[in-house]
Amino acid sequence: MSTSTSPAPRVVAPAVATAPKRGKRKPAPLRLDGTITRSSALILSLAGFAAIGLIWTVFSATGILNDALLPTPFAVVGRLAEQVANGQIWGDIGVSFLRIIAAFLLAAVMAIPLGILMARIRFFEALLVPLSEFIRYMPVVAFVPLSIVWFGVDEAQKLFIIWMGTFFALVLMVVDDVRRVPRELVEIGRTFGMSDGRVLSRIVWRGAFPGIWDSLRLAMGWCWTWLLVSEVVAASSGLGYRINLAKRFLDTELIIGYIIVLGLLGLILDQALRFAGRKMFSYLGKGRS
Numbered sequence: 001m002s003t004s005t006s007p008a009p010r011v012v013a014p015a016v017a018t019a020p021k022r023g024k025r026k027p028a029p030l031r032l033d034g035t036i037t038r039s040s041a042l043i044l045s046l047a048g049f050a051a052i053g054l055i056w057t058v059f060s061a062t063g064i065l066n067d068a069l070l071p072t073p074f075a076v077v078g079r080l081a082e083q084v085a086n087g088q089i090w091g092d093i094g095v096s097f098l099r100i101i102a103a104f105l106l107a108a109v110m111a112i113p114l115g116i117l118m119a120r121i122r123f124f125e126a127l128l129v130p131l132s133e134f135i136r137y138m139p140v141v142a143f144v145p146l147s148i149v150w151f152g153v154d155e156a157q158k159l160f161i162i163w164m165g166t167f168f169a170l171v172l173m174v175v176d177d178v179r180r181v182p183r184e185l186v187e188i189g190r191t192f193g194m195s196d197g198r199v200l201s202r203i204v205w206r207g208a209f210p211g212i213w214d215s216l217r218l219a220m221g222w223c224w225t226w227l228l229v230s231e232v233v234a235a236s237s238g239l240g241y242r243i244n245l246a247k248r249f250l251d252t253e254l255i256i257g258y259i260i261v262l263g264l265l266g267l268i269l270d271q272a273l274r275f276a277g278r279k280m281f282s283y284l285g286k287g288r289s
Contacts, residue, residue, distance in 0.1 A: 115174025177211035
């Protein structure tokens with residue numbers, strides 16, 4: 001009688017999961033949502049400006065572009081120094097700055113309360129949101145001739161153009177900021193017996209204010225754009241007027257110099273508003289820009 005022996009079962013070693021190889025970890029400033037120190041951010045910012053200056057210098061010094069079209073940075077700086085020495089630039093900056101602040105404050109004072117009402121009260125939403133959206137898409141430049149007819153060439157005309165270009169977009173941004181306040185917070189306020197006025201002032205306003213502040217920063221940038229429109233067309237003073245006057249004499253050094261001044265003034269105001277926002281809303285954490 002023959003006996004058959006079955007082969008012994010083969011023992012298979014369990015597969016060992018190997019962790020995928022990780023590449024070299026990117027530096028924190030290059031990672032998605034990474035961090036960066038203030039000193040590094042400042043150095044990179046200055047490097048960006050320096051790169052633009054270097055490219056400008058190369059293009060103008062090598063004669064790639066005619067000096068009449070693109071003067072050297074040194075020529076522009078020298079022209080601005082002349083304006084500083086004779087005091088003309090300070091008068092132009094003062095006039096333009098006052099126009100910016102006046103129109104900006106007027107737009108903000110009107111847009112913030114209206115935006116809150118339009119976002120939370122259906123009557124005002126139905127009445128004013130479509131109208132604001134309609135006017136927002138109208139080109140502000142088209143109103144320049146009408147503004148001269150309505151207001152002449154006095155300060156009111158320039159304030160109207162800056163206000164027109166800022167108010168309707170700002171009020172709709174305020175509406176969006178207010179709508180982002182969680183409705184649950186409003187319901188909690190009503191549960192505690194708060195009136196509509198107290199809900200708007202104590203809950204909605206406080207919840208929306210950080211977003212509204214960022215919207216105001218953007219609106220300040222628009223004001224500088226519409227300032228030039230108002231001053232180039234009908235003005236006898238201001239930065240835009242000086243640029244338009246320099247155009248008649250092909251004074252590109254002064255034109256580029258004043259454009260740089262406009263950019264610097266806008267940057268300083270924006271950084272001031274950003275710094276104030278960080279201080280006021282420090283409780284929101286470091287993620288706030």
